[in-house]
Amino acid sequence: MVQRYNSKKIQELVYQIYKGYGFTEQESREVAHMLIYTDLIGIESHGVQRMSMYDSFIQNGKIRVHNKPEIVKETDVSAVVDAHFGLGQLNGIYSMRLAIQKAKQHGIGMVTTRHSGHYGIAGYYANMAAEEGLIGLSSCNSRSAMLPTHATKALVGTNPIAFAMPAKPNTFIFDAATTTVPQGKIEVYRKLGKDLPALWVAKDGETPVNDHRDTQDLDALRDLDSNVGLAPLGGVTEATGSHKGFGLGVIVEVFTAILSLGDTSNEITPDDLSVGPCQSFTAIDPAIFGDSDAIINKFSNYLQAIRDLPSVPGKPVIVAGDKEAAAYQDRAANGIEIDDQTLAEVIDIAKRLGIAYDSYIVH
């Protein structure tokens, strides 16, 4: 069952837990803000729900609590950060702050980060730049999951592209895997016992997998010897644009693993603690091109012209960020949605760390 909980109180509990792991006060505040923001904008799969996964990584040493990100190469407009396998969220926040600082000084900042960890939703980092009046981009790679066009085995990660830019009334936030859907979406369909829509999963290169039971061994998706994989955005045939999603996935690999000389999708294996995903963070100050207000107004007007288009009855046209803004307003007022299993997992962690959790769990 899913219930609503006061987001401020849960955020405080998350803070206590991360402090309990040994992160500093500031680090713990930052992680808690990031995770609860994710729940507030309605992406429950990547917020508090992920705490149990991070907990297991902290336990097995994949996430190293005391390691700090380090700048290993830097110019006015760029940096390479080695994250030394610290918490992905903290590396992301550190690296995007660096990109923002460079953009404010020199117009553009591009940072690429290696030896990082799972950093949650890419859109969070892109939005950090938008909150400062800048354009923000962020991407990450992951272990092999996507079927390159015609291939019968996966290579290339799910490799999302996030882009954020200030606009009225809502910040434009685009955040999308370069596969048709990320892996979590398939896990949800399996739990619900629903058939998979077309263009999500394929086997043997081109055969659609629609029966969720054929993805039963989801680990197969992660196994280079499996013949099952996620379809790129555009499906598995050139006619529907498969090569486009595949190509975009490769481009993400360039900005994350190739430029940082980190680990590419095919080098990341779940059990090897000496490899980890890579991420990229770019901030661009619109003021280097023209008057920021004029640019943001022009963009807002363009987005409004799109929203104002006639549409399929009952399905209004929305632009990236609208759904998240509505979810935020709702969750901030009425609480974030947490399912009972996730809540039980969080309570278990709190208990183990000796945190009195009762007062934080409030509807």
Next chain:
Amino acid sequence: MVQRYNSKKIQELVYQIYKGYGFTEQESREVAHMLIYTDLIGIESHGVQRMSMYDSFIQNGKIRVHNKPEIVKETDVSAVVDAHFGLGQLNGIYSMRLAIQKAKQHGIGMVTTRHSGHYGIAGYYANMAAEEGLIGLSSCNSRSAMLPTHATKALVGTNPIAFAMPAKPNTFIFDAATTTVPQGKIEVYRKLGKDLPALWVAKDGETPVNDHRDTQDLDALRDLDSNVGLAPLGGVTEATGSHKGFGLGVIVEVFTAILSLGDTSNEITPDDLSVGPCQSFTAIDPAIFGDSDAIINKFSNYLQAIRDLPSVPGKPVIVAGDKEAAAYQDRAANGIEIDDQTLAEVIDIAKRLGIAYDSYIVH
């Protein structure tokens, strides 16, 4: 009928024609190189075949032969260029050279160009940067053609994203419309009388258009009052990722029309000579992140690992740029492919300009 012609000789004829229009010798050489390169890599729809369209634009004043691009705002890493409705190709070459120069000096160069014209394939400009050892990106907007998810009328252009980066044995060149297919592909299917594959064209927002006769009035795609439009990459439903292609199209609009304060897709109308498409040009020096050779080697190895994957029988895995490299090798040796109608159009232009064309048309 399609025949092969000596590319060097045809390039010389194109040069003569552009000089005949009044372009300078250097400008004419540049345009001829760009158009013939397009044919050499096998994208015949955008090479010599486009000369008749450009000819009509030169005749009606949409392309202003003597107007030069002007930098209207500039920083170390950025510029806004007003193209003053000169030839799109020349503005593209000028603007990408500017981006390359900035990248060589400061690591990154981002140029956005307004009041331009149709500039051919975006990949040409991205590849200009790759030929200098840099990463190149280019995009352009166009008049409304794409159906935003759920919308029954088109808005957002076909808005391609091109990305090029040096790699061995072939430069990686990705060049893809953010619609499933560009408009030209539909024209080809209409000429062939073939049914359209799924996810290409829709009407009333969600109804697939498969019968090519339903796109008979292709101008309808260009008419804001039409209920027909091109599907974004990912189709017209969220389940297949429609919102992703749509969002990427909007991002292209930002880097082209919004940042340059030029004309957005919905402001571009074919008959208004005071508006024109916008383009973006970015160059990034990999050396600001690490040793360029190490980066290019890592990228080449990654691409090779993808090519080496097992695949659907008879369909090898290729990466962006492989098809173009093979076509180039073939066309450079055996001639570029020109259909009789296109050849007749080019001869008509040459005749009108008083150019003795016979010696240039050689198999």
